Amino acid sequence: MSDNDGKKTLGVSGGPRAGSVKQSFSHGRTKNVVVETKRKRVVVPKPGAGNMAGAGKPAPISDPSKRPAGISDAEMERRMKALQAAKAREGEDALRREAEEKEREEDRQRRREEAEAKEREEKERVDALKAKADEDERQRREADEAKQVAATPSSEPEGARAAPRGPAPSSAPRKQDRDTEQKRPTKGKGMGDDNRRSGKLTLNQALSGGEGGRQKSMAAMKRKQERARQKAMGGTQEREKIIRDVQLPETIVVAELAQRMAERVGDVVKALMNNDMMVTQNQAIDADTAELIIEEFGHRVVRVSDADVEDVIAKVHDKPEDMLPRPPVITIMGHVDHGKTSLLDAIRDAKVQTGEAGGITQHIGAYQVKTASGSVLSFLDTPGHAAFTSMRARGAQVTDIVVLVVAADDAVMPQTIEAINHAKAAKVPMIVAINKIDKHEANPQKVRTDLLQHEVVVEAMSGDVQDVEVSAKTGKGLDTLLEAIALQAEILELKANPNRAAEGAVIEAQLDIGRGPVATVLIQKGTLRTGDIFVVGQQFGKVRALINDHGKRIKEAGPSVPVEVLGLSGTPEAGDVLNVVATEAQAREIAEYRANAAKEKRAAAGAAVTLDQMMLQAKENKNMAEMPIVMKADVQGSAEAIVQALEKIGNDEVRVRVLHSGVGAITESDIGLAEASGAPVIGFNVRANAPARQSANQKGVEIRYYSIIYDLVDDVKAAASGLLGAEIREKFIGYAKIMEVFKVTGVGKVAGCRITEGVARRSAGVRLLRDDVVIHEGTLKTLKRFKDEVAEVPSGQECGMAFEKYEDIRPDDVIEIFEREEIVRTLD
Numbered sequence: 001m002s003d004n005d006g007k008k009t010l011g012v013s014g015g016p017r018a019g020s021v022k023q024s025f026s027h028g029r030t031k032n033v034v035v036e037t038k039r040k041r042v043v044v045p046k047p048g049a050g051n052m053a054g055a056g057k058p059a060p061i062s063d064p065s066k067r068p069a070g071i072s073d074a075e076m077e078r079r080m081k082a083l084q085a086a087k088a089r090e091g092e093d094a095l096r097r098e099a100e101e102k103e104r105e106e107d108r109q110r111r112r113e114e115a116e117a118k119e120r121e122e123k124e125r126v127d128a129l130k131a132k133a134d135e136d137e138r139q140r141r142e143a144d145e146a147k148q149v150a151a152t153p154s155s156e157p158e159g160a161r162a163a164p165r166g167p168a169p170s171s172a173p174r175k176q177d178r179d180t181e182q183k184r185p186t187k188g189k190g191m192g193d194d195n196r197r198s199g200k201l202t203l204n205q206a207l208s209g210g211e212g213g214r215q216k217s218m219a220a221m222k223r224k225q226e227r228a229r230q231k232a233m234g235g236t237q238e239r240e241k242i243i244r245d246v247q248l249p250e251t252i253v254v255a256e257l258a259q260r261m262a263e264r265v266g267d268v269v270k271a272l273m274n275n276d277m278m279v280t281q282n283q284a285i286d287a288d289t290a291e292l293i294i295e296e297f298g299h300r301v302v303r304v305s306d307a308d309v310e311d312v313i314a315k316v317h318d319k320p321e322d323m324l325p326r327p328p329v330i331t332i333m334g335h336v337d338h339g340k341t342s343l344l345d346a347i348r349d350a351k352v353q354t355g356e357a358g359g360i361t362q363h364i365g366a367y368q369v370k371t372a373s374g375s376v377l378s379f380l381d382t383p384g385h386a387a388f389t390s391m392r393a394r395g396a397q398v399t400d401i402v403v404l405v406v407a408a409d410d411a412v413m414p415q416t417i418e419a420i421n422h423a424k425a426a427k428v429p430m431i432v433a434i435n436k437i438d439k440h441e442a443n444p445q446k447v448r449t450d451l452l453q454h455e456v457v458v459e460a461m462s463g464d465v466q467d468v469e470v471s472a473k474t475g476k477g478l479d480t481l482l483e484a485i486a487l488q489a490e491i492l493e494l495k496a497n498p499n500r501a502a503e504g505a506v507i508e509a510q511l512d513i514g515r516g517p518v519a520t521v522l523i524q525k526g527t528l529r530t531g532d533i534f535v536v537g538q539q540f541g542k543v544r545a546l547i548n549d550h551g552k553r554i555k556e557a558g559p560s561v562p563v564e565v566l567g568l569s570g571t572p573e574a575g576d577v578l579n580v581v582a583t584e585a586q587a588r589e590i591a592e593y594r595a596n597a598a599k600e601k602r603a604a605a606g607a608a609v610t611l612d613q614m615m616l617q618a619k620e621n622k623n624m625a626e627m628p629i630v631m632k633a634d635v636q637g638s639a640e641a642i643v644q645a646l647e648k649i650g651n652d653e654v655r656v657r658v659l660h661s662g663v664g665a666i667t668e669s670d671i672g673l674a675e676a677s678g679a680p681v682i683g684f685n686v687r688a689n690a691p692a693r694q695s696a697n698q699k700g701v702e703i704r705y706y707s708i709i710y711d712l713v714d715d716v717k718a719a720a721s722g723l724l725g726a727e728i729r730e731k732f733i734g735y736a737k738i739m740e741v742f743k744v745t746g747v748g749k750v751a752g753c754r755i756t757e758g759v760a761r762r763s764a765g766v767r768l769l770r771d772d773v774v775i776h777e778g779t780l781k782t783l784k785r786f787k788d789e790v791a792e793v794p795s796g797q798e799c800g801m802a803f804e805k806y807e808d809i810r811p812d813d814v815i816e817i818f819e820r821e822e823i824v825r826t827l828d
Contacts, residue, residue: 144225151232244299252290255281261299271296313535313579313590318497318525326496326559327368327376328489329398329522333419334405339435342472343405344381347482366507366520366562367549371482375489378522378560380507398505398522401488402430403481404456408442408469412450420454429492431466431484432458438471496559501580502528506536507562509571510635511664513771517541517568521578528563529556533584537576538595540587541568571663574637627654627720628679630670631661634686634773639663642684642709649717656720665772666703671695680704684712687772687816705730707774728820730765734758734795736815742800747782749807750800753815760793760801760817767816768809775813779804 071079216224246260258268258281265281271293272279279285291301332340348369367379380399402423406416423430432451434444448458448467457463466484470477504523512518519536521528528534532543544567546554557563565578569591581587629646633639639661649656659677660670666681666688672695674681680702681688688696688703696703706712736753744750753760762783768776781802783790793799801815 140221144228147225148228148232151229241298245302246294246299247302247304248287248290248294249304250287251284252287253282253284254279257285257290257293261294261297263297268293268297313581318500322497322499323495324498326494326498327378327561328400328485328492328494329378329380329560330401330403330485331380331399332403332405333423335407335410335413335415335419338405338407338410338413338416339472340405341381343433343435343470344379346472346475346478347379366522368562371486372479373482373486375486376560377482377485377489378562380522380562398507398524399426399428400492400494401485402426402428403433403485404430405433405435406447406451407436408434408444408447409436409439411443411446412454417454420456429488430456431468431481431488432456433481434467434469435472437469437476438474444469494560496525498527498558500526502526502532502534502557502578503580504528504578506572506574506576506578508574508635508637509663511571513773515566517571519565519568519572519578520562521565522562523557523559525559526580527556527558528565528578528580532580533582533587534565534578534580535587535590536568536578537572538591538598539568539570539572539576540584540591541565542584543567571636574635574640627656627716628659628677629656629682629716630659630674630677630679631682631684632666632670632686633661633663633684636663638684638709642712645709645713646716649713649720654720656716665689666692668692668695671699671701674701675699682706682712682716684709685774687769687774689772705774707777728822730818730820732758732816732818733764734760734817736760736799736801736817738809738811738813738815739798740811741809744802747802749809750782750802751809751813751815752798753801754798755793755795758795758817760799760815761819762789762791764817764819766801766803767818768803768806769814769816770810776803776806776808778806 242262244261246257254268254272255265258265261268269279269281272285272289275289275292277285277289287303294301332344334340344367348367367381369377369379371377402419404416404419404423406412420430432447434447436442437444448461451458452461456465458465458467460467466488468477468481468484470481502523503525504521506519507522508520510518517539521536528543528546530543530546534541534543543565546557547564547566548554548557549562554563581590631639631642631646633642643658643661646656646658659679660673662670665686666683668691670681671688671692673679681696681704683703683705685707687705693703695701704715706715734755735757736755738751738753740752742750742752760783762780764780766778766780767774781804782800783793784800785793785797790799803809
C-alpha cells in the first residue's frame with residue numbers, strides 16, 4: 001500500500017491466513033502496519049502510542065493488552081470517531097426513512113379524503129337533480145289538476161257554480177292520494193324496500209325522473225291535456241278521416257294494402273277476419289276482396305293493370321337545345337372469312353382475330369377507335385356465318401352506318417346478301433369496303449358488278465353508295481375508309497342528350513364464373529354511371545362496375561360508348577333494352593312483371609307441355625322423327641344463334657328439337673333432362689363440371705363439345721339426315737389438374753400436374769380448361785415423370801406437362817386429354 005506523501009512500503013509475507021503484511025515508514029520511524037487477509041483488510045495502529053483521549057473525544061483503550069498490536073492512541077481515537085459518525089449516520093437514515101413513510105401515509109390519507117369529498121359532492125349534485133326533477137313533476141301534476149278543476153265548473157249547472165267558495169273538501173284527500181301515489185312502490189319493486197332504487201343511479205336516470213323510465217315528450221303532454229280538456233267539455237271530437245285513392249293491382253299483400261290506405265295492419269287483418277278470411281299481413285289477396293276492404297274503410301279504389309308498372313320508365317322527350325353531338329356507331333358486316341375482324345384489327349391496331357376459334361368471330365365485339373383527326377368511332381364487329389343472322393340483325397338495329405366488307409377475290413356470297421338485307425331493313429347508310437385488294441387474284445370490279453344484282457350501286461357505277469378499296473394486311477386504303485365514315489357521320493348529324501337517364505341496348509351477355517352475369521351494352525341515350533339502378537329485359541340490378549373495351553374501369557359511359565356492365569341479377573337476352581329507374585323496388589317489380597308475361601307467353605305457345613306429353617305425341621306421329629338436343633353455350637348471343645340454326649334443320653320426315661338451351665357450364669340438371677328425353681348434350685365453348693361428368697357416365701348420356709359453330713350445325717344436320725359416314729370422334733382418356741407452375745430454362749413454363757382421371761398420353765391432344773371454359777386447345781410439347789420423358793402417365797401419379805406454343809397456365813387449371821378416332825355411325 002502506498003501513501004500520497006512519498007512513503008515507502010515494505011512487503012512482508014505472513015502465515016497462511018495472514019496473506020501479506022505491508023509496513024509503512026515515515027521519516028525513518030514506523031507509522032502503522034496494514035494487514036491484508038483473504039477475508040478482510042485490517043489497519044493496525046503502531047505500537048507504543050499513549051492515551052490521547054481528550055474532551056469530546058472517544059477514550060482510547062488504556063490497557064495495551066486489550067488493544068490490538070501496533071495501534072496507537074491517536075489511531076484508536078480516529079477509529080472511535082469514525083465509529084460514532086457511522087452510528088450517527090445510521091440514526092439519521094432511520095429518522096429520514098421514518099419521516100418519508102409518515103409523509104407517504106399522510107399523502108394517501110389526503111387523497112382518500114379528496115376522493116370521498118368528490119364522491120359526496122357528486123351524490124349531493126345527483127340528489128339535487130333528482131329533487132328538482134321530482135319538484136318539476138309535482139308542479140306539472142298540480143298544474144294539470146288545477147286546469148281540470150278549472151274546466152269542470154264550465155259543464156256544471158248554474159246552481160253548482162253558485163256554491164260558496166269554501167275550501168274544497170276533496171282537496172285534502174286528493175293531496176293525500178297524491179302523497180300515497182308518490183310513496184307507492186313502482187312496478188317491479190318490493191313493497192317494503194322504501195322506494196329505494198336497485199342498482200347504480202346514472203345521470204340519464206336522474207335527469208329522466210330518477211326511476212329509469214322514459215320521460216314523456218311535450219307533444220305527448222299536449223295530447224294528454226287536450227284529451228283531458230275534451231273529456232271535461234263533455235266528450236271527445238273525432239278527427240276528420242282522410243279519404244285516399246288506393247291503387248289496386250290484380251293481387252296485393254295485406255301489409256301493402258294497409259300501407260296504401262294509411263291504416264293499421266291489425267285493423268285490416270281484423271276486417272278480413274270479419275269477412276271469414278283468416279290471413280296474415282304477409283299473405284296476398286285478390287283485387288275483389290281488397291276492394292271490399294278498401295270500401296269498408298271508406299277509401300276510393302283505383303284499379304291498375306300489371307302493365308302500368310312499366311310507366312315508371314321515364315319517357316323523356318329531349319329538347320333540341322339539350323342535344324349534343326355523339327360518335328357514330330359503325331357495324332362491320334359481311335361473309336365469313338372476308339376479313340371483317342382483320343380489317344377492324346388494322347384500324348384499332350389490335351389482335352382480336354388470333355384469339356378466335358378457327359379464325360372466325362364467334363361473338364359480337366364492341367370497340368371504340370380514335371382516328372388521327374381526333375374523331376371517335378364506335379365499331380360493332382358481327383360474325384359473318386349464317387348462324388349469326390339474328391346477331392347481325394341486332395347489330396343493324398343499333399347502328400348508324402354499316403360497313404359491308406367484301407373480299408375482292410371472292411365476290412358476293414350468301415352472308416353478304418343477308419348483311420345487305422339487314423342494312424336495308426334498318427334503313428341505315430352503307431359503305432362498301434372491298435378487302436384483300438393486295439392479292440394477285442383480286443378483282444374489285446367484279447364485286448361492284450355483283451352488288452348491282454342486289455340494288456347496291458356504288459359511286460364508281462354512278463350510284464350513291466361509297467366504296468373503298470382496302471387491305472387489312474398492308475393497311476392500304478384505311479385512311480380513305482375512315483374519311484368516308486367521318487363524312488357519312490357528318491351528313492347524318494348524329495346527336496344525343498347525355499344529361500338524362502341512360503338507355504342502351506344489350507349487344508352480348510354471358511355468365512362469368514368470377515364476375516357473375518356480364519352484359520355488353522351500347523349506350524344510346526343519356527349517361528350510365530356507377531351505382532345506377534337499372535332494369536334490362538327480365539333482369540334488374542345496380543351498376544357495380546363499368547369496363548370499357550380496353551379492360552379498364554370507368555365511372556360513367558355516355559352515348560355511343562360500349563361498356564361491360566357488372567351487377568346484374570341474371571343473364572339478360574341479347575337485344576334487350578337497358579333503362580335506368582329511380583329505385584330498386586321499381587326495377588324488381590318491372591323485371592318480375594316481364595318474367596311472368598314471358599312465362600305466360602311460352603305457356604300459350606305450348607312451351608309448357610311436359611316432356612312425357614311431348615314424347616307421347618312423338619310416338620303417335622310416327623311419320624315425323626325428332627332429334628332432341630340439350631344445348632349449353634358460353635354467351636347468350638351464341639346460344640340464341642345456335643338454337644335458331646338447329647331449329648331450321650329438317651324436313652317433313654325429320655326435325656331437330658332443342659329441349660333446353662342456356663348459358664354456363666353443363667350441370668347435373670342438364671344431364672337429367674337429357675337422360676329423360678334420350679337426347680345428347682351439346683356444349684359450345686363450355687364443359688361439364690365433375691358431378692355432371694360422373695352422372696353422364698353412369699346414365700350413358702353423350703356429351704359433345706364444339707368450339708366452331710358451323711362444325712356443330714353440320715354435325716347435327718348430318719346426324720339428323722343420316723348422311724354421317726365416317727366421323728372423327730373425340731374420345732376423352734383423362735383429366736389432369738395443375739398443382740404448380742414452374743419456369744424451366746430452355747423449355748418455358750411447365751405445369752406440375754396430377755392425373756385425376758384416366759391416363760395422359762404424349763401423342764394425345766389436350767385442352768386447357770379454366771372454370772370449365774376452354775382456354776386453349778393444342779398438343780403437348782413434353783410429358784415427363786421426374787427427369788424422364790414418358791409416353792403415358794396413369795391416374796393418381798404426378799407428371800410435368802408443357803404445351804406447344806402456349807404458356808398461359810395457372811394453378812388449379814384442368815387439362816383435358818383426348819384422342820380422335822374414326823367411327824362409322826348409322827341412324828337408327
